[in-house]
Amino acid sequence: MTLEISPVATLQGDLRPPSDKSLTHRAYMFASIADGDSVVRMPLRGEDCESTLHCLIQLGLRHEWMSPSEIRLVPPREWQVPRGDLDCGNSGTTMRLMSGLLASRPLDVTLVGDASLSRRPMQRIAEPLRMMGATVEGDTAPLHIVGGQLRGIDYVSPVASAQIKSCVLLAGLGAEGVTSVREPSPSRDHTERMLRATGVRIEQNGAVSLAGGQRPHGFEITIPADISSAAFFLVAAAMLPQSSLAIHDLSMNPTRTGILDVLRQCGVPYELLGEREELGEPVSTLEIRAPKFLKPFEISGSLVPRLIDEIPVLAVLATQCEGTSVIRDARELRVKETDRIETVSTGLRAMGAEVETFEDGLAITGPTKLKAAQIDAAGDHRIGMAFAIAGLISDGGVKIDNAESIATSYPGFTDDLMRLAII
Ligand code: S3P
Numbered sequence: 001m002t003l004e005i006s007p008v009a010t011l012q013g014d015l016r017p018p019s020d021k022s023l024t025h026r027a028y029m030f031a032s033i034a035d036g037d038s039v040v041r042m043p044l045r046g047e048d049c050e051s052t053l054h055c056l057i058q059l060g061l062r063h064e065w066m067s068p069s070e071i072r073l074v075p076p077r078e079w080q081v082p083r084g085d086l087d088c089g090n091s092g093t094t095m096r097l098m099s100g101l102l103a104s105r106p107l108d109v110t111l112v113g114d115a116s117l118s119r120r121p122m123q124r125i126a127e128p129l130r131m132m133g134a135t136v137e138g139d140t141a142p143l144h145i146v147g148g149q150l151r152g153i154d155y156v157s158p159v160a161s162a163q164i165k166s167c168v169l170l171a172g173l174g175a176e177g178v179t180s181v182r183e184p185s186p187s188r189d190h191t192e193r194m195l196r197a198t199g200v201r202i203e204q205n206g207a208v209s210l211a212g213g214q215r216p217h218g219f220e221i222t223i224p225a226d227i228s229s230a231a232f233f234l235v236a237a238a239m240l241p242q243s244s245l246a247i248h249d250l251s252m253n254p255t256r257t258g259i260l261d262v263l264r265q266c267g268v269p270y271e272l273l274g275e276r277e278e279l280g281e282p283v284s285t286l287e288i289r290a291p292k293f294l295k296p297f298e299i300s301g302s303l304v305p306r307l308i309d310e311i312p313v314l315a316v317l318a319t320q321c322e323g324t325s326v327i328r329d330a331r332e333l334r335v336k337e338t339d340r341i342e343t344v345s346t347g348l349r350a351m352g353a354e355v356e357t358f359e360d361g362l363a364i365t366g367p368t369k370l371k372a373a374q375i376d377a378a379g380d381h382r383i384g385m386a387f388a389i390a391g392l393i394s395d396g397g398v399k400i401d402n403a404e405s406i407a408t409s410y411p412g413f414t415d416d417l418m419r420l421a422i423i
Pocket residue numbers: 021022023025093160161162163164166187188308309332
């Protein structure tokens with residue numbers, strides 16, 4: 001699918017972005033291992049989370065849609081052998097966390113994914129699961145897993161990745177003894193919060209540790225909106241003069257709010273209103289306005305995992321900042337749905353931006369009036385949406401090829417954009 005985006009003057013109005021992807025995946029997975037029924041309201045109906053749900057249904061999770069936005073989930077008494085391979089689609093979270101769930105169960109299962117997911121590194125979860133005693137064949141998909149009795153390990157992860165941490169912790173629930181995970185800097189902590197909120201005892205003192213043999217209680221959750229999806233509109237509002245947006249129901253987990261640190265560096269005025277909590281996760285309304293001019297920003301070190309998925313659209317923001325913005329320590333971008341250092345720099349250069357690339361990041365000097373271009377999203381949802389936002393401020397608009405994957409995380413993206421745009 002080719003998406004065509006024309007320039008607009010400003011963005012104004014109210015937005016409730018789609019529900020949080022990480023939380024929806026985890027809600028489905030926790031419901032499948034809980035000691036009772038669970039209710040998930042407002043789950044993200046994007047393809048990534050639907051992959052998780054379908055895999056779990058094949059393993060025996062029972063479900064009933066009470067309304068289009070409310071699902072009741074009943075955990076299987078015994079996990080069953082799926083009829084065929086489990087298809088994780090485009091979703092790294094599905095494949096990596098599902099592997100952790102499967103590792104302690106006496107099943108023989110093969111996990112497969114689409115072309116992009118089949119290129120992504122799975123050795124990072126296969127290695128700790130093998131150390132715990134599971135059989136995992138394949139360092140990329142297809143992954144063949146034969147689960148069984150696991151033993152707890154003290155795992156020192158070489159990368160700050162919530163997917164690795166969550167995989168090992170979920171496997172640890174079914175292991176004998178204590179499982180601990182340490183990481184070089186803190187990644188998103190949704191799994192830890194959901195464990196605690198559903199009654200699992202965990203310790204956090206540099207490492208995250210839990211004793212095996214515990215089960216989460218059944219729970220109810222209304223999934224808040226995803227800051228990684230809101231990010232496209234936050235950046236658009238920051239760049240388009242006179243913009244003003246109120247973004248509602250936004251998940252404000254501090255391990256995910258790195259983009260707000262960047263907006264502060266750029267001098268973008270925003271305000272948080274009415275904080276509440278949802279199953280251990282902070283939620284707020286955020287109001288944002290366009291500033292008079294944008295200062296450049298720097299991203300490195302422990303800020304990187306707090307905004308890893310937002311870097312493509314922050315790179316677009318950098319093209320409008322007055323000076324050089326620098327992103328370092330972000331090597332992980334190379335193993336996302338595409339090599340995002342490559343896809344971002346190629347697309348921005350095609351639009352006339354001044355971009356330098358490093359093995360672990362980018363330097364972008366602005367401000368540049370972006371010019372019309374045809375961009376290849378290469379099947380990467382966040383690349384597709386980042387360049388749609390670039391199109392809004394361009395001279396003549398953009399055509400984005402291979403943009404259908406936007407539906408993996410943001411099914412109503414163009415509708416929301418059209419509704420808020422003033423031409
Ligand atoms: C996710 C963690 C991040 C993120 C991904 C979702 C999660 O990946 O990029 O979109 O739900 O745990 P890593 O933890 O591998 O960096």
